[in-house]
Structures are given as structure tokens and as C-alpha cells.
Amino acid sequence: MRNQTVKKKVSIHDIARQLNVSSTTVSFVLNGKAEEKRISDEMKKRILDHVAEVGYQPNQVAKSLRTGKSKIIGMLVEDISDPFFSGISRQVEESLYKLGYKIFFSSTENNTEKTKELLNVLRERQVDGYIIAPPPGIESEIATLIDEGLPVVLFDRYFPNLNTINVVVDNFGGASLAIEHLHANGYRKICLVTLDSEQSQMKDRLAGYCASVKKHGLPSIVEKIAFRQTQDDTVKQIKDFLLEHKELDAVLFATNYLTIPGLEAIIDLELTIPGDISVVGFDDNDHFSLFSPSITAIAQPIEKLSERTVKKLISCLNREKGALKTETEVLPTALIIRSSSVPITPTDQHKTP
Amino acid sequence: MRNQTVKKKVSIHDIARQLNVSSTTVSFVLNGKAEEKRISDEMKKRILDHVAEVGYQPNQVAKSLRTGKSKIIGMLVEDISDPFFSGISRQVEESLYKLGYKIFFSSTENNTEKTKELLNVLRERQVDGYIIAPPPGIESEIATLIDEGLPVVLFDRYFPNLNTINVVVDNFGGASLAIEHLHANGYRKICLVTLDSEQSQMKDRLAGYCASVKKHGLPSIVEKIAFRQTQDDTVKQIKDFLLEHKELDAVLFATNYLTIPGLEAIIDLELTIPGDISVVGFDDNDHFSLFSPSITAIAQPIEKLSERTVKKLISCLNREKGALKTETEVLPTALIIRSSSVPITPTDQHKTP
DNA sequence: AATATTTGCTAAATCCATTTAGCTATCTAT
DNA sequence: ATAGATAGCTAAATGGATTTAGCAAATATT
Numbered sequence: 095m096r097n098q099t100v101k102k103k104v105s106i107h108d109i110a111r112q113l114n115v116s117s118t119t120v121s122f123v124l125n126g127k128a129e130e131k132r133i134s135d136e137m138k139k140r141i142l143d144h145v146a147e148v149g150y151q152p153n154q155v156a157k158s159l160r161t162g163k164s165k166i167i168g169m170l171v172e173d174i175s176d177p178f179f180s181g182i183s184r185q186v187e188e189s190l191y192k193l194g195y196k197i198f199f200s201s202t203e204n205n206t207e208k209t210k211e212l213l214n215v216l217r218e219r220q221v222d223g224y225i226i227a228p229p230p231g232i233e234s235e236i237a238t239l240i241d242e243g244l245p246v247v248l249f250d251r252y253f254p255n256l257n258t259i260n261v262v263v264d265n266f267g268g269a270s271l272a273i274e275h276l277h278a279n280g281y282r283k284i285c286l287v288t289l290d291s292e293q294s295q296m297k298d299r300l301a302g303y304c305a306s307v308k309k310h311g312l313p314s315i316v317e318k319i320a321f322r323q324t325q326d327d328t329v330k331q332i333k334d335f336l337l338e339h340k341e342l343d344a345v346l347f348a349t350n351y352l353t354i355p356g357l358e359a360i361i362d363l364e365l366t367i368p369g370d371i372s373v374v375g376f377d378d379n380d381h382f383s384l385f386s387p388s389i390t391a392i393a394q395p396i397e398k399l400s401e402r403t404v405k406k407l408i409s410c411l412n413r414e415k416g417a418l419k420t421e422t423e424v425l426p427t428a429l430i431i432r433s434s435s436v437p438i439t440p441t442d443q444h445k446t447p
Numbered sequence: 448m449r450n451q452t453v454k455k456k457v458s459i460h461d462i463a464r465q466l467n468v469s470s471t472t473v474s475f476v477l478n479g480k481a482e483e484k485r486i487s488d489e490m491k492k493r494i495l496d497h498v499a500e501v502g503y504q505p506n507q508v509a510k511s512l513r514t515g516k517s518k519i520i521g522m523l524v525e526d527i528s529d530p531f532f533s534g535i536s537r538q539v540e541e542s543l544y545k546l547g548y549k550i551f552f553s554s555t556e557n558n559t560e561k562t563k564e565l566l567n568v569l570r571e572r573q574v575d576g577y578i579i580a581p582p583p584g585i586e587s588e589i590a591t592l593i594d595e596g597l598p599v600v601l602f603d604r605y606f607p608n609l610n611t612i613n614v615v616v617d618n619f620g621g622a623s624l625a626i627e628h629l630h631a632n633g634y635r636k637i638c639l640v641t642l643d644s645e646q647s648q649m650k651d652r653l654a655g656y657c658a659s660v661k662k663h664g665l666p667s668i669v670e671k672i673a674f675r676q677t678q679d680d681t682v683k684q685i686k687d688f689l690l691e692h693k694e695l696d697a698v699l700f701a702t703n704y705l706t707i708p709g710l711e712a713i714i715d716l717e718l719t720i721p722g723d724i725s726v727v728g729f730d731d732n733d734h735f736s737l738f739s740p741s742i743t744a745i746a747q748p749i750e751k752l753s754e755r756t757v758k759k760l761i762s763c764l765n766r767e768k769g770a771l772k773t774e775t776e777v778l779p780t781a782l783i784i785r786s787s788s789v790p791i792t793p794t795d796q797h798k799t800p
Numbered sequence: 801a802a803t804a805t806t807t808g809c810t811a812a813a814t815c816c817a818t819t820t821a822g823c824t825a826t827c828t829a830t
Numbered sequence: 831a832t833a834g835a836t837a838g839c840t841a842a843a844t845g846g847a848t849t850t851a852g853c854a855a856a857t858a859t860t
Contacts, residue, residue: 105815105817106818107816107817116839117818118818118839118842119838121819122819122839125818133838134837151571152571153573153815154568154572155508155512155571155573155815156512156815156816156818157816158508158845159506159509159512159844159845159846160819160845174527174537177530177533180533183552184527184528191553198550198551199527199536200544200550201537214504215507218507220506220507220508354737381738385739459848460847468810470810470847472810474848475848484809485807485808486808506845506847508845509847510847510848512814513815513846513847513849514847514848515815801860802859803858804858805859806857806858807856807857808855809853812852813849814847814848814850815847816845817844818843818845819842819843820843820844821840822840823838825838826835826838827834827837828835828836829832830834
């Protein structure tokens with residue numbers, strides 16, 4: 095009659111005691127080892143019935159401690175509130191949930207120190223595997239995880255000199271696609287507004303841009319935005335840049351959180367799209383078709399990316415101690431053509447904004 | 448020379464053995480109970496130095512098992528890829544991370560059964576507290592958590608007949624704000640497009656709409672959209688609705704994932720905003736200012752909501768067994784006026800789309 | 801000097817499940 | 831009748847921490 099408020103959870107020992115059997119037997123039955131361990135069908139039934147009746151549920155923490163497995167995956171994204179990452183997170187969570195895994199999400203904010211801490215926390219919690227969009231400077235920590243034989247899959251970006259399993263999109267090809275499209279539509283002074291970043295996805299997009307403009311004998315005009323700055327500063331910087339480069343007739347924004355401030359900058363300057371300047375964004379967005387004009391974009395295959403990432407991780411988790419084949423899977427991007435990049439009209443040709 | 452691949456983790460016992468002390472002493476020192484337990488400063492230093500040197504880190508799983516605390520919060524949102532929820536998740540994660548808590552996120556998809564399972568998983572994992580945007584039909588499970596004295600904070604929606612701690616926005620007031628604004632700008636046939644849902648936030652928005660139109664003697668025209676249907680079906684339903692109600696001059700969409708299909712429907716019908724129909728969305732979005740026309744919206748205070756939710760949970764977690772005061776905190780919304788709802792012009796008056 | 805108190809530390813129990821090693825009783829084969 | 835096999839179950843160790851109860855030595859008190 096004492097502890098009414100806090101219901102004591104029943105343990106496997108309570109179950110065993112109530113049935114007058116040993117907890118070993120109960121454990122065997124509950125873990126599907128009845129035959130293997132030669133537990134009689136009668137006993138099995140008795141235990142299962144009673145467990146169902148009292149609604150006993152094993153303490154997962156104790157289980158994790160003993161087995162070293164947690165059925166938890168640690169997932170580190172750059173920013174859970176970014177549509178690209180939250181989209182992937184959602185899909186990954188759904189797939190893994192169906193396989194009985196739970197997920198720890200955290201935002202790294204692309205911050206090396208925070209990520210180190212997060213990895214530490216995940217390790218202490220004995221997560222079974224890792225899905226990571228790594229920030230810069232985290233190579234050695236990732237290498238350590240790999241060395242210890244832990245299942246790790248990197249996505250979105252990776253470290254070319256690290257033997258990891260990676261799932262990324264064809265950033266080089268995506269950027270090329272954008273330039274080819276703009277070029278075909280008559281644009282000749284195409285700039286790239288990108289982040290000042292050494293991460294693989296950004297380097298590849300830059301490389302794709304450079305290769306394409308070079309191929310067509312166009313000038314290479316690149317503006318790099320510092321990573322950690324306010325949205326307002328970014329808008330300001332892009333405005334300044336556009337004012338200094340009045341010759342531009344098109345701009346490719348290298349990532350979704352440059353496209354938005356970029357559009358703001360263009361609107362602030364009262365330039366018309368695509369009359370004064372044509373726009374393509376790397377990374378599509380649900381809303382781009384509702385913008386006016388609608389925004390042409392390089393779409394990343396979010397579903398496919400999630401699916402492949404999960405598949406890789408799962409095969410990693412299930413592998414029988416065998417060495418895991420490290421490989422980088424590259425998924426194709428798609429050009430979604432909308433009105434922000436319609437073919438240049440004769441009268442628009444070489445018009446200065 | 449054997450186990451090169453799998454580094455054995457050091458335990459507190461290893462530390463104790465290496466220093467020739469008992470693990471009890473090490474534990475006391477590491478948990479800041481040195482004075483309390485009268486451990487000499489000399490011993491304390493010896494232990495701390497050694498721990499730092501070998502980089503020992505306590506196994507959190509073992510710790511959780513013993514203490515019953517996990518330093519993990521379970522957070523259930525409707526959909527982690529929805530900007531409203533991912534925004535809140537991001538903020539909550541950041542705040543709680545600073546306080547040493549990690550978070551389990553999951554998307555309920557507003558699905559009662561999935562949520563029950565999720566709550567079970569969270570309980571088994573011994574999370575220290577819960578932050579939940581509850582789906583319908585989950586009252587008794589929530590009540591159970593409360594009965595067991597577990598820290599629970601509901602947000603965005605709640606159950607009026609349940610004694611929980613809730614943090615929500617003024618949905619009634621927000622909807623009223625929208626109608627007042629539309630009315631003041633000359634609109635007279637204002638409909639509400641909402642979800643067919645009994646959840647508190649939706650009921651309150653509907654009530655706010657009804658009260659406001661009634662106050663001004665306007666007709667009450669409400670279209671309810673089934674919750675679980677495809678975006679395409681939603682667009683179709685809204686189109687049909689608009690075609691059947693050509694008298695409408697303004698529409699309030701009750702939630703962000705109705706505003707987007709709603710705008711699509713309007714574009715498909717080749718209606719102009721706000722010429723043919725004026726639009727206000729409940730729940731603002733970063734992109735609304737870039738739409739053309741830009742979209743007027745009722746903004747929810749995401750930061751404040753996150754902050755208050757975390758604060759409530761923390762005080763719950765830290766409370767000294769005392770009864771927690773159950774209360775519903777209601778935060779104000781703000782009307783962000785943009786061009787989708789500019790004052791009606793004389794020539795527009797009572798124009799039929 | 802004898803007793804009481806304080807200091808400084810530790811053995812062992814505990815949290816709850818899994819798993820190894822092994823025991824007893826029954827059955828089979830010779 | 832007896833050794834060997836098998837069926838059916840369990841005691842105890844284990845994972846890695848925290849925490850209770852308490853011991854021995856040093857110091858203080860009378």
C-alpha cells in the first residue's frame with residue numbers, strides 16, 4: 095500500500111520467481127532460443143503466456159549493457175532544420191524504425207568541436223552504427239571509428255583519403271548540368287556563388303562549374319561566402335558582388351541556403367529574373383515551383399540517398415566480421431527546369447542589368 | 448599482441464586496479480563526491496590525473512542501468528521534415544545539449560499506433576523526460592506517464608481534460624487576427640481551409656475563425672481536408688472547393704501543409720492573388736516573403752515555444768519530488784502582413800473570380 | 801590511559817539482462 | 831545391468847557503473 099505513485103517495473107527475475115523457474119529459462123524463451131536450448135514446449139508456453147499477461151518488457155538498458163548492442167543508430171546531420179537534411183532524416187528514421195532501430199539525431203552545425211563531442215557521446219551510449227554528414231576536420235575521429243570496426247556510413251560529403259563507405263550525389267555532374275543548361279539557353283556570363291568550404295560536395299560543385307565554363311570558353315567568376323555568417327550578411331555580400339559584376343547574366347547558387355539569400359539580394363537590387371539575371375539553385379525545394387518566377391534547380395535524389403545510406407549501414411551491421419568493402423556510391427542529380435532560366439531572348443542578349 | 452582491431456574499453460575497475468585503490472573511491476571522485484565522502488585531496492588528484500591520462504570515460508549504459516537516469520529526452524513530433532517541427536526540434540536540441548541532455552527524435556506521423564510503440568521504446572530506454580506533440584487517441588498513454596511521475600511536456604496541441612504541462616500558441620487569437628486583418632482590408636467572403644481534425648490546435652483555429660466571422664456578420668465557410676491524403680488529392684480537393692465557391696474573396700489556410708497545396712490550387716485555377724482571392728496562411732515560412740505575391744501569415748513564435756518547452760521540462764526534471772503544477776502556457780502569434788492580402792481596391796469590390 | 805570521534809578508504813550489494821558451464825533425470829544401446 | 835547420450839533445466843558469472851554499510855587507523859576527548 096506504500097508506493098502507489100511509482101510502479102516498480104517487473105524484471106526477468108520477478109517473472110522467473112512467479113513461475114518458479116530460473117531466469118535463464120525465461121531469457122532463453124524470450125530470445126527465441128527455446129529449441130536451441132531444449133526448453134520444452136510446455137514450459138515455453140507457460141512463460142510466454144505469463145509474460146504476455148503481466149506485460150513484461152525487458153529493460154533495454156540492461157540488455158545493452160550485457161550484449162554491447164543498443165539497436166540505436168547515431169545520425170549526425172549539419173542542421174536538422176535544413177530541408178535537405180530533415181528530409182533525409184525523416185526517410186532514414188522511417189526505414190530504420192521498421193528494422194527495429196531507433197535513431198539519435200544531432201545537428202553538428204558543421205562545427206568540428208561539437209561533432210567530436212557528439213561522437214563521444216554516441217560512443218558512450220554504445221550506438222550500433224553511425225550515419226554522418228561530416229564537418230571538416232573530423233577525419234581522424236572517423237578513422238578511429240572505422241579502425242574499431244564500427245559500422246559507419248558517410249553521406250552528402252566524404253573524405254577522399256579515408257576508407258569509408260560513402261553515399262553522395264554527383265555534385266560535379268550536377269553543377270555541369272546547370273551550366274550546360276544555362277549555356278544552351280544563351281547565357282554567357284555565368285557566375286557561381288558558393289561557400290568558402292573545402293568539403294567534398296562543395297569542391298566538386300566548384301570543379302563541375304569550372305570545367306563546364308572552361309569547356310565553353312566562358313569566364314569563370316566565383317564568389318565565396320564565409321560559412322558561419324548571418325543571413326543578413328550573406329544577402330549583403332551577394333548584393334555587393336552583383337553590383338560589382340554587372341556583366342553577369344546568370345548565377346548558380348551552390349547550395350540551398352545560398353539560393354534563398356541570393357534571391358533576396360536580387361529582389362533588393364530590383365533586378366528581374368530571368369530578364370536581368372537568370373538563376374539556378376543547387377538543391378531543389380518544394381517551394382521553388384511557387385516562387386515567381388519559379389526557380390530552376392538541381393534536384394538531389396533525397397529518397398534514393400536515404401535508401402542507399404540505410405542499405406549500406408544495414409549490410410554493415412549484419413556483416414559477419416568480414417571486412418567491409420569501402421566504396422563511394424554516387425547518385426545522379428536531375429535538372430528541374432523552371433522559369434528562372436528560360437532561354438535568353440534576342441533583345442536580352444548582352445543586356446547589362 | 449592479439450586484439451589489435453578491437454580496443455578493449457577500460458572500465459572503472461581497470462582504473463582502480465591500476466592505481467591500487469577501490470573502484471568505490473574512483474567513483475566517488477569522478478562524481479564530485481570527494482569531500483562528502485572524505486577522500487583526501489592527494490588521492491583525488493592521483494585519480495583525476497590518471498583518469499585524464501588514460502582518457503577513461505565511464506560507460507553511460509552501465510551508469511543508466513544503475514541510476515535509472517539516462518540524460519536522454521524523448522521528443523515526438525508529427526513530422527521531423529516539416530519546417531515548423533524541425534525548427535522547434537533544432538532549438539530544443541541545442542538548448543538541451545547545452546544542459547547535457549541528448550535527444551531521441553521520432554516522427555509520429557500523427558499515427559496513434561506508431562506513437563504508442565514509440566512511447567514504449569522510449570520508456571524501455573529509460574529516457575528522463577518527454578516532449579511530445581501528441582497525435583489523437585493517445586490520452587491514456589500520456590496519463591500513464593504522468594501517473595508514474597515522469598516529466599512530460601506537451602507542445603503545439605494538448606488534451607484539455609488531461610493534467611499535463613502544455614506549451615502552445617494562441618491558436619484562437621491567431622485565427623482571429625487573420626480574419627480581423629482580412630476584414631479590415633475589405634474582404635467579406637472569407638473561408639477557412641483546415642484539416643478534418645479534433646486536435647486542440649485545429650479546433651482552436653476553427654473556433655477563432657468562427658468567432659471572428661460571426662462578430663462581423665460574415666458567412667462562415669469551412670472546408671475540411673482529410674488528414675492522411677496525398678498532396679495531389681489535397682490540391683484537387685481545394686480546387687474543387689474553390690470552383691464551387693466563386694463568391695470567395697479570401698482564404699485562410701489553417702496550417703502550413705495546407706497553404707502550399709492551396710497556393711498550387713490557386714495557381715492551377717489561374718486565379719490571381721490577391722486580385723481574385725486574398726490569402727493568409729497559419730504558420731509562417733522563411734520562403735513566404737519570396738513568393739510572388741509574398742504571402743501574409745500568422746507566425747508562430749518558434750524560438751519562444753522551444754525555449755518555454757525546454758524550461759518547463761527542465762524544471763520538471765529538477766523538481767524535488769514535489770507535485771508539478773500542471774498548466775497550459777499560451778504564447779502569442781503575430782500577423783506578418785505581406786502582399787497576398789493587401790487592401791481590396793474599389794474596383795475589386797465584390798468582384799467574382 | 802581509555803574511550804569516542806573522525807578520517808580515509810573499501811567490500812559487497814545492486815541495477816537487469818545474457819550466457820557459460822554444468823547438473824539431474826530419463827532414455828538408449830549394449 | 832551399465833555406460834553413454836539426450837532432454838530439460840539452472841547456478842553463477844558477466845557487463846560496468848553506483849551506493850550502502852562498515853572497517854581500521856588516526857585524532858580528539860575525558
